[in-house]
Amino acid sequence: MNLASRRQRQYQRKYNSYRKYTATEDVNYAAHTSRSSYRSESITSRSSDHGRSSSSEIISVSETRSLPVYIATQDYIPEPGDIESISLEQGQIVEVLDKKNAASWLIRTKARPPKSGWVPGSYFESPTEYYKQRKRTRELVNSDLNLTDEQEAIMKRDQVYHDLLRSEEEFVNELRTIVDIYLKALDDEGIPDEVKEKKNELMMNLKQLHNFHANIMLKGLQYYSDDPNKVGQTFTRLSRDFDLHIQFHHNLPHVKELLKEKTIIDFLQRVKIREFDGSWKLEINKLTTEESGIISCVAENSEGSSETSAHLTVSKKTFAPQFEDRPKNVTVEQGQEARFQAHAIALPEPVYQWFIGGRKIRETMEGAKVETVNGVSTLVIDTKIFDSSTISVTATNSIGVDETGALLTVQEKAMEEQQMNIPVITKALYDQTVKSGEMANFEVSVESNEIITEWYSNGKQLIDGMPELWHELIKISSSDIVIFAELWHELVIMSSSDLVILVKKWYELMN
Structure with missing residues (x-):
């Protein structure tokens, strides 16, 4: 920021010095807001024999004094026969329209009306270099000459102009560096919010300057x-622009x-560019992985530019595991699954190892299953076994290890809950006489799901269908006959006389 202030003071001193050697006169120079607009019908199509541009075009320009200005160093x-070239005198000012080929530049003179044509690029110097050469020439040639006051004033005027x-x-050039580096950094979308809020204040009016x-x-x-x-x-x-x-x-x-x-x-100190005796040094602090890419350096002057590039790879910083999500204590009833989860952050990625009661859990261990998805490790325990x-659980990488744990509590089912599943008879048997x-006929209603009923007669289990009826009759008391008549269809279809015969036969066998 002090740079602009220092330069401004230099301008003031040089301008005050310059006014001593400059006469006041009208200057037919358009206001700075005007544009240097012109239209040239010059044909730029030239044969390759001359080493000039080989395109045919009409040059039309409307810009703010953006064409480079050069001075002819000699006539x-x-x-x-070369009608496409123009003659020049030493010290003549020209604007360069095309200097792609150093062997021949397309230029336009400042004289009115302007002339356009091709001239070898070796005949020109930038104004700074031109006046630098003139100064050296005067020091060598005119050091012993006696100059008149007017000649001495002209020489001093030229020198002041050159310095200015x-x-x-x-x-x-220094302002351009500020715009390209400082202001460009403030225009970056990734700047911190605190900086973004004060961006306009920090930029001031440097772009306008x-x-x-x-x-x-x-x-x-x-x-x-x-x-x-005229300067x-x-x-x-x-004068107003100096505001x-x-x-x-x-x-x-x-x-x-x-x-x-x-x-x-x-x-602002994240990026530093320093010059040391012709060498330039770039420092970039607090790099992120997103900044991996190509770093380039372009060196340029009035004659051209050179460039060099290198690859920058920003790897993530390694660190030991730290558990971000730890397993929580789990209480379940016996027979239910118990789940534990853990997540550790680390670079390189960590390897998890679970333990139950101090025993390492392996893939082949029955009743325990471990899986890791997206960095989260999950342990599932079968409480029928454990x-x-x-x-x-531990998380380990090449940098270090972290450990954490939890409690598994397995409870038996409460008696009330066990009894809640016992079948409830809502319609009981009642006494019958036949x-x-x-x-x-006997009927029972039961409130429960998926039950199995068993029937008994005098303590003996009754079997549906009874395929061995005739073999079993001798083992059954007389009171059983009535029950069989109820349950087995073979007896249902018997007539009463058949039943009497059956009973008599049974008595005979029993006696």
């Missing part, structure tokens, strides 16, 4: 580099206080 006269132009270019100096101020200085006398009026024309610096310095104290907050400090006991040869 150039095209070869006879160089300072402006450096300032623009960069746009003014890069696209208006610097381009204006370069455009009038062939006539530094003084440029400052006057742009951007007033606004910047007005907000600066508040931003400095914001920059003391820990959250903002941690965020009784009350202690349950423990005559010999008649049928007796």
